[in-house]
Amino acid sequence: MDHFQYQNGELFAEQVPLSKVASKVSTPCYVYARATLERHWHAFDQAIGAYPHLVCYAVKANSNLAIINVLARLGSGFDIVSGGELQRVIEAGGDPSKTVFSGVCKQPWEMRAALEAGVRCFNIESVGELETLSAVAAELGKVAPVSVRINPDVDAQTHPYISTGLHNNKFGLPVDRALPVYLQAQQDPNIEVSGVACHIGSQLTELGPYNEALGKVLDFIEVLAEQGVEIQHIDFGGGLGIRYHDETPPSPADYWSILHKQLQSRNISIPITIEPGRAIVGNAGVLLTEVNFLKSTESTHFCIVDAGMNDLIRPALYDAYQEIVQVSQRTDVEEKSYNVVGPICESGDFLGKSRSLSVRSGDLLAVRSAGAYGAVMASNYNARPRPAEVMVDGDQIHLIRQRESLQKLYEGESVLPS
Ligand SMILES: *Cc1c(COP(=O)(O)O)cnc(C)c1O
Numbered sequence: 001m002d003h004f005q006y007q008n009g010e011l012f013a014e015q016v017p018l019s020k021v022a023s024k025v026s027t028p029c030y031v032y033a034r035a036t037l038e039r040h041w042h043a044f045d046q047a048i049g050a051y052p053h054l055v056c057y058a059v060k061a062n063s064n065l066a067i068i069n070v071l072a073r074l075g076s077g078f079d080i081v082s083g084g085e086l087q088r089v090i091e092a093g094g095d096p097s098k099t100v101f102s103g104v105c106k107q108p109w110e111m112r113a114a115l116e117a118g119v120r121c122f123n124i125e126s127v128g129e130l131e132t133l134s135a136v137a138a139e140l141g142k143v144a145p146v147s148v149r150i151n152p153d154v155d156a157q158t159h160p161y162i163s164t165g166l167h168n169n170k171f172g173l174p175v176d177r178a179l180p181v182y183l184q185a186q187q188d189p190n191i192e193v194s195g196v197a198c199h200i201g202s203q204l205t206e207l208g209p210y211n212e213a214l215g216k217v218l219d220f221i222e223v224l225a226e227q228g229v230e231i232q233h234i235d236f237g238g239g240l241g242i243r244y245h246d247e248t249p250p251s252p253a254d255y256w257s258i259l260h261k262q263l264q265s266r267n268i269s270i271p272i273t274i275e276p277g278r279a280i281v282g283n284a285g286v287l288l289t290e291v292n293f294l295k296s297t298e299s300t301h302f303c304i305v306d307a308g309m310n311d312l313i314r315p316a317l318y319d320a321y322q323e324i325v326q327v328s329q330r331t332d333v334e335e336k337s338y339n340v341v342g343p344i345c346e347s348g349d350f351l352g353k354s355r356s357l358s359v360r361s362g363d364l365l366a367v368r369s370a371g372a373y374g375a376v377m378a379s380n381y382n383a384r385p386r387p388a389e390v391m392v393d394g395d396q397i398h399l400i401r402q403r404e405s406l407q408k409l410y411e412g413e414s415v416l417p418s
Pocket of ligand 1: 058102199203237238240276277279372
């Protein structure tokens, strides 16, 4: 359930008609519902209940300061993948000591910033990274808490671009290669072995791969124990899918129940960290866009809107399906099957294909499930300003990011001297 519902044929975000948002901030713009965001975070936190845990929202899904801040107020931890995301977490009032640092290619400056901020754990993915981190920690006179991200070689059964736990993916280390890294870490005075990490992919709609991955993580923890390496937490990553179209993803409660069953049957009570991104913010946002022109060719009806692949790239990048709905339902125009396309000069610039709509130029559309991997992936291609972002809270409209100005687009550029 989300908080984008029709009332008398008008689509609302919480208690605000989306048409009101459009007239206030114009289109294209992202609109988030605070209540949905909070509801989804609580769903994970409450599902895990009394088992020792930390829900670390994956910032890369949507890193707007207001989103981070709303979750920080709930006590959320954060999963970051860059120094830029760390700075956003700090700026938004997030707690670095509840922040885990993931990513395959952390730079020394990012390690330094994270050590100084006091992050909870570095999830490292190669022996080279361990050695660089050790050197940076030594320089600062600090000890870096570390998990090694293992690659459990399970098939997440999701889109290949967002599948990360197979042996041929760049992520993590196979268990047989992770073991010597732990033994080396254990000997390193600048490193403290903290946990084992794993993240097998995104938009998972089945629980089997999770259960299989957890089994491999727990087997590996036994191997580590035999070698005298004590593990204080399991970081099980994110990846739970959402409903975009006709998927039937498991709920956070179903997800936890299968993991908990396995932990209990093996008599394990090591604290767990999870890193959901999409499942928290995906269905908490829509992209609001205006129909500018309609045109038909012999084969196709086109609905040309003011949002393009630079604003929302998922359809173009992953051939992803996102529902497109009318902000005002109407019956006075013939329904047609449209390809909904944007202004970008690429034939890959579409938001949806073969969508039944009754629309006129000037009507508003909402692309649903746009809260995750939407605004964060927006670009300035075709010299287009990135869209505004709004958070609705009850009957309030808060502008949480201004639309970029044209001048901002070439800030930092310069021409050659004459
Ligand atoms: C992307 C990512 C996540 C979040 O994935 P979602 O599918 O958005 O839940 C969590 N952890 C790591 C390490 C990631 O790379």
